Amino acid sequence: MNETIIELKNVAKSFGSVNAVDRISFGVRTGEVVGLIGDNGAGKSTLIKVLSGVHKPDSGQILVRGVDVTAQWNAAKSRESGIETVYQDRALAVQQSITRNIFMGREIRNRFGFIDTKKQYAEANRLMRDIGFTSKVFDPHSVVATLSGGERQGVAIARALYYDADLIVLDEPTTALSLVETQKVFGFIQNVRERGRSIVFIGHNIYHVFDIADRFVVLDRGQVVMQTTKAEIPSAEYLIEYMRKIATTGHAGIV
Numbered sequence: 001m002n003e004t005i006i007e008l009k010n011v012a013k014s015f016g017s018v019n020a021v022d023r024i025s026f027g028v029r030t031g032e033v034v035g036l037i038g039d040n041g042a043g044k045s046t047l048i049k050v051l052s053g054v055h056k057p058d059s060g061q062i063l064v065r066g067v068d069v070t071a072q073w074n075a076a077k078s079r080e081s082g083i084e085t086v087y088q089d090r091a092l093a094v095q096q097s098i099t100r101n102i103f104m105g106r107e108i109r110n111r112f113g114f115i116d117t118k119k120q121y122a123e124a125n126r127l128m129r130d131i132g133f134t135s136k137v138f139d140p141h142s143v144v145a146t147l148s149g150g151e152r153q154g155v156a157i158a159r160a161l162y163y164d165a166d167l168i169v170l171d172e173p174t175t176a177l178s179l180v181e182t183q184k185v186f187g188f189i190q191n192v193r194e195r196g197r198s199i200v201f202i203g204h205n206i207y208h209v210f211d212i213a214d215r216f217v218v219l220d221r222g223q224v225v226m227q228t229t230k231a232e233i234p235s236a237e238y239l240i241e242y243m244r245k246i247a248t249t250g251h252a253g254i255v
Contacts, residue, residue, distance in 0.1 A: 005028050010024070012057060013057055020046035031198060035203070035209035039247050043221070051085070079163065081166075088173075090153065092144050138151070149177045150183075168200075170199060170201050182208060206236050206243075220243070
């Protein structure tokens with residue numbers, strides 16, 4: 001049975017009178033892609049920030065590999081626990097090389113304290129090939145500005161893997177990407193999963209989420225209203241109809 005990397009139990013987070021996250025419980029196991037979906041205002045952004053340690057829950061528990069870390073939870077503890085978040089803007093320095101972007105702030109240094117450019121190049125090249133960069137047009141010296149949107153997403157994922165992430169949270173990774181570029185991102189994600197790492201995929205495009213995720217967590221008004229595997233639902237259209245009815249009536253009305 002796959003190990004649970006992180007588990008949230010009855011986690012709540014409020015801002016004034018707004019219950020942004022309301023007693024949410026869910027977990028992520030090794031080697032799976034979890035699709036986190038919901039309409040605007042469902043609580044996805046707040047939940048991402050809880051997972052990344054930006055927000056500490058007002059109540060509830062956070063367990064990392066079965067150990068309660070709620071009291072110590074912050075951004076440093078999240079990263080120490082093997083969780084990396086790639087936000088929608090990817091936080092890339094586009095005028096710098098792929099290598100510079102991967103190692104920025106965590107450079108590989110030799111015993112004299114100087115940056116070891118050869119080791120960084122070799123490690124960047126390994127990471128790029130591991131996640132599925134197959135084009136010979138690009139190498140670690142390539143400037144990020146010359147890459148497509150899907151390839152830039154790949155650089156951000158490679159950086160998370162260099163940080164030795166067991167769980168990568170991807171915030172809207174296919175927004176504004178073409179079909180071809182979306183498929184590149186899916187390829188990167190599949191390679192990450194094949195190496196036993198996990199992904200939380202947050203997206204508004206339900207078809208994209210349905211195509212890549214193994215399991216789905218649906219949020220509505222700060223609460224989990226559905227957790228299901230792909231095998232348990234017939235189609236992306238089913239998820240869309242479920243979310244529509246929840247949003248308009250407060251209950252799904254479908255089985």
